[in-house]
Amino acid sequence: MRNPQLNKHGELIHLLSIEGLPRAVLHQLLDTAGSFLSVNEREVKKVPLLRGKSVFNLFFENSTRTRTTFEIAAKRLSADVINLDIARSSTAKGESLLDTIANLSAMHADMFVVRHSESGAPYLIARHCAPHVHVVNAGDGRHAHPTQGLLDMYTIRHYKQDFANLVVAIVGDLVHSRVARSDIHALTTLGAAEVRAVGPKTLVPGDLKEMGVRVCHDMAEGIRDADVIIMLRLQNERMSGAMLPSAGEFFKNYGLTEEKLALAKPDAIVMHPGPINRGVEIDSAVADGKQSVILPQVTFGIAVRMAVMSTIAGNNP
Amino acid sequence: MSTLHLDAEALYRDLAGGVRGLLQPNGALVGIWSGGAWLAERLQQDLKLEGDCGVISSAMHRDDFDKRGLSSDAGQTRLPFEIEGRHVVLIDDVLYTGRTTRAVINELFDFGRPASVTLAVLVDRGGRELPIQPAYSAARITLPPARRLSLARDEAGRFSFNIEEGE
Numbered sequence: 001m002r003n004p005q006l007n008k009h010g011e012l013i014h015l016l017s018i019e020g021l022p023r024a025v026l027h028q029l030l031d032t033a034g035s036f037l038s039v040n041e042r043e044v045k046k047v048p049l050l051r052g053k054s055v056f057n058l059f060f061e062n063s064t065r066t067r068t069t070f071e072i073a074a075k076r077l078s079a080d081v082i083n084l085d086i087a088r089s090s091t092a093k094g095e096s097l098l099d100t101i102a103n104l105s106a107m108h109a110d111m112f113v114v115r116h117s118e119s120g121a122p123y124l125i126a127r128h129c130a131p132h133v134h135v136v137n138a139g140d141g142r143h144a145h146p147t148q149g150l151l152d153m154y155t156i157r158h159y160k161q162d163f164a165n166l167v168v169a170i171v172g173d174l175v176h177s178r179v180a181r182s183d184i185h186a187l188t189t190l191g192a193a194e195v196r197a198v199g200p201k202t203l204v205p206g207d208l209k210e211m212g213v214r215v216c217h218d219m220a221e222g223i224r225d226a227d228v229i230i231m232l233r234l235q236n237e238r239m240s241g242a243m244l245p246s247a248g249e250f251f252k253n254y255g256l257t258e259e260k261l262a263l264a265k266p267d268a269i270v271m272h273p274g275p276i277n278r279g280v281e282i283d284s285a286v287a288d289g290k291q292s293v294i295l296p297q298v299t300f301g302i303a304v305r306m307a308v309m310s311t312i313a314g315n316n317p
Numbered sequence: 318m319s320t321l322h323l324d325a326e327a328l329y330r331d332l333a334g335g336v337r338g339l340l341q342p343n344g345a346l347v348g349i350w351s352g353g354a355w356l357a358e359r360l361q362q363d364l365k366l367e368g369d370c371g372v373i374s375s376a377m378h379r380d381d382f383d384k385r386g387l388s389s390d391a392g393q394t395r396l397p398f399e400i401e402g403r404h405v406v407l408i409d410d411v412l413y414t415g416r417t418t419r420a421v422i423n424e425l426f427d428f429g430r431p432a433s434v435t436l437a438v439l440v441d442r443g444g445r446e447l448p449i450q451p452a453y454s455a456a457r458i459t460l461p462p463a464r465r466l467s468l469a470r471d472e473a474g475r476f477s478f479n480i481e482e483g484e
Contacts, residue, residue, distance in 0.1 A: 011386070028389060032387060034393065035374070035376065035377075035391070035393045035394075038393065038394065039377070042427050042428055043427065043428055043429055044426075044427040044428075046427075047377035047378065047427070048377070048378060048423075049377060049382055049387075310387055311386070311387055313386075314382055314383070314385070314386025314387045315386045316384075316386075
């Protein structure tokens with residue numbers, strides 16, 4: 001079966017997951033993001049590529065940063081943006097999701113940006129919407145967060161140029177993290193030398209090895225000589241049952257402090273998808289330190305989302 | 318069957334003379350990606366102008382975006398000087414429909430309000446679809462619409478033309 005994200009010419013028409021996308025498509029998106037980055041520095045911070053198009057932000061799950069950056073990106077492309085915060089209800093599943101989409105399609109939507117707590121919801125929408133409508137996954141369950149993955153790759157490429165010799169450590173709660181999944185798929189596709197998954201057994205299951213990563217339950221081993229450290233947020237709202245003794249215990253073992261950071265390469269960069277929990281997964285001195293690129297990630301995120309939206313909108317089914 | 322022969326290097330020397338005549342005080346060269354950018358880079362040196370020339374891409378303002386999408390090799394606008402109040406000379410290799418010129422004029426105005434904008438090209442091949450005329454063209458020719466004409470540059474920086482039969 002053909003990848004539902006690509007048309008018959010192999011061009012991107014939806015962005016649902018990084019998994020299965022060719023390296024050339026990823027590089028193309030990153031290159032395009034580079035040209036949009038400079039738009040944000042112009043006197044007129046707007047280009048007309050999506051003029052006359054309607055982008056619907058459908059957030060079935062809360063988000064501030066992702067929704068805002070998608071909104072800014074769409075507006076800088078001159079699209080009309082409609083934000084819908086749809087609180088999750090127990091019946092908002094299956095057919096009712098499709099009914100929502102049918103109704104919004106009747107309002108002449110051209111693009112849906114979808115965040116949903118159920119893995120696969122954006123696929124369902126992409127399968128059922130009209131052929132001219134494009135879908136961007138803005139995070140679905142534990143499955144994927146492809147624009148975060150791409151902006152992480154953009155950040156790494158910006159500071160490190162090439163992926164070939166890089167050691168990247170992803171630290172923390174990988175089991176609940178769609179960001180980690182998207183990052184791992186992107187890093188392996190782009191040819192990073194080594195990707196490490198670092199954290200306690202409850203949050204970094206051994207079967208992650210199947211994704212081509214090295215699993216480390218010891219923090220020192222995990223970040224030693226790393227070029228890039230991606231810290232993940234400890235997702236309290238996703239934790240059911242006792243997966244951790246306490247947040248304090250987690251910080252002691254896996255929280256990124258200046259002392260632990262010294263084990264990585266001297267020019268290592270520290271990333272975090274945000275929002276950060278200071279004193280839980282990352283120490284303030286590191287989050288605000290000179291190796292932190294957490295705020296540039298946010299800036300790059302706008303350019304990356306502009307690249308994704310304009311690329312898929314310009315490709316026909 | 319084609320007997321068309323264009324000597325790009327000879328035309329470049331004519332273009333250099335033409336552009337010298339167009340440059341005003343407070344003038345600036347801006348080359349249209351990609352052929353025009355190569356020309357502008359060389360003109361900047363040969364005409365002994367200070368600083369770097371600008372490079373401009375039509376990608377963000379193309380009118381065929383809905384049909385063709387984003388180009389995979391569209392270049393990137395780099396204007397290493399203020400546009401506000403400048404007398405800008407746009408440089409392109411081949412002028413055809415005028416749609417690229419229209420797009421880059423829009424792009425230029427996203428950076429400020431130039432005092433004036435003029436256009437100098439190596440070859441004007443006719444076939445205009447918009448009211449755009451060059452202030453200088455080194456050659457004027459007529460080609461069938463299916464014929465594609467573009468500038469090429471070898472490793473030594475010498476110019477030649479590619480002429481291809483389109484679909």
